[in-house]
Amino acid sequence: MTAEPVPQAFRLADVAPAPGVAKPDPILVAEDVTKSFGGLCAVQVGRLEVQRGAITALIGPNGAGKTTLFNLLTGFDRPDSGRWSFDGRPLAGLPAYRVARAGMVRTFQLTKSLTLLTVLENLKLASMQQPGERFFASLVRPLWRAPEEDIERRADEMLARFSLDRLRDDFAGTLSGGQRKLLELARALMAQPTMIMLDEPMAGVNPALTQSLLGHITKLRDEGMTILFVEHDMDVVMGISDWVVCMAQGRLIAEGQPASIGSDRAVIDAYLGAHHGRRAGGWA
């Protein structure tokens, strides 16, 4: 599936395919981010820039440090060193909830649907404009009824958009794996982020639902959202991303257009081993 070319993707066309390369309009800039677990250096990223309004895929073999990098950037784990800024604001050292409030919202590889909340409640929870989430305000219903109606209207629109509306009042725990992925994406969007970070959004999702998720993601990009996602399925990566970043052993080893990344020597070495013969046509 090929997305309509968008301005941001065009602007990436002139960017040289080199690890850590500067982008014309970066929303996220990370520098010298390192993290080691014991003796193992999990992440050692010199520089990473993520283009605003584009879909950037983060690929790499298992254990490359993709999820760890996600955890560091979103405040779920503390780095040994490094600084990064989002939309010009330094984010390093902020707790996860403040990163989310800054507009950078993530999802998880293993879905975290809130089992004993209904689908609707899952979405309503994600709103950050509810004064009734404060202890004393919560006791006075008139203080939060109007925003609650607003939030519910937005949640219902979101449910319709992701075809989850008939599951509205079911417990999230009753949903199938694929539906949970949809719910998690919808919930992240309810938080009205400027950038979403999706950790393996297609893992465990059937092909039909994958197509639907891909459609949602490209549509979000077309509406101006910045998307960074980790993915193993190369068809998915090639299909929707505007830019691909490849990690191996904690480092950025390559960046480039999806069409060219598959023939990058460093990428092939990382996936197949340095001694493997070069394969014709890049990805099989």
Added chain:
Amino acid sequence: MDILVIVADASRAAFGPVAAIYALAAIGLNMHFGYTGLLNFGQVGFMLVGAYGAAVAVATFHAPLWAGVVIGVLLAIVLALLLGIPTLRLRADYLAITTIAAGEILRYVYRSDFASPVTGGVYGLTRFADPLYTINPIPAGQYGAGRLTYSSQALWIMVISWSLVALACVLMFLIIRSPWGRVIRSVREDEDAARSLGKNVFGYKMQSLVFGGVLGAVGGMLLAFYSQAVQPDAYNPVVTFYLYTLLILGGAGRILGPVVGSVIFWFILVFADSFLRQAIDTGFIPAGIIGPTEVGAVRFALVGAGLMLLTIYRPQGILGDRREMMLGDR
């Protein structure tokens, strides 16, 4: 054997002041465990600081009773902050270990020799709630029907404590169905998901710990006022486990769970006690099998066996929903 006496004894306990007080403390525990997922094994510690806060202020420092009540509540807030700040960022099990230890540390400090000029040591303090009984509007005497009667003092404490139980239930109802309650339940389901949606999980857990702890402290205070005495060994860890027992019996994560649980718990406990005593008196159970002195232990064994059956056949409790329970386990 007179079944009417047994039922009257059991009913007196089921609706009496102690059942109301346990219900109140268990509502606090329901906030912690049932809604927020905090494993607080030291609820008795909150009851202790509430009871002693009021008792020490009045009996040792001659403060007015209302000031004692305020001090008891403030001490519960301080205890919640002291327990929560180091442990709420850690995994749930650490809070469990810390709270059970804190409850025991408190009990040993309050009963120690060096504290006895203030706390009365192992003997505790007595007769500090007189002002509460002088404003008792119920004339002296026994009230009730047949064998089910209460003294005017017990009735007065019942009025106060069941009113507070009702108030606490209304508060819980309002707060749990509010957006605040939605965040609290999301913390119980998955902390990281709540964090990823911009919720300050630590702050919410702390608010829950303080609110539930204050309810426990008020319960402890009422218990002290009812018996006109505080004695450190009455606040041993077993009390917390009774609270868990009746909470799970009634249904954790249900507004009325602790109330139903407390009534039934005390009914069954006293029913077993009264039944065994009568059975031994009338020779229905030969004295060689259970003697009168063993009744206290045997009734708990029976309650324990009943609880085991409950957790096997109705793990969600009386008001719980089995379907939800199963979802939670997935």
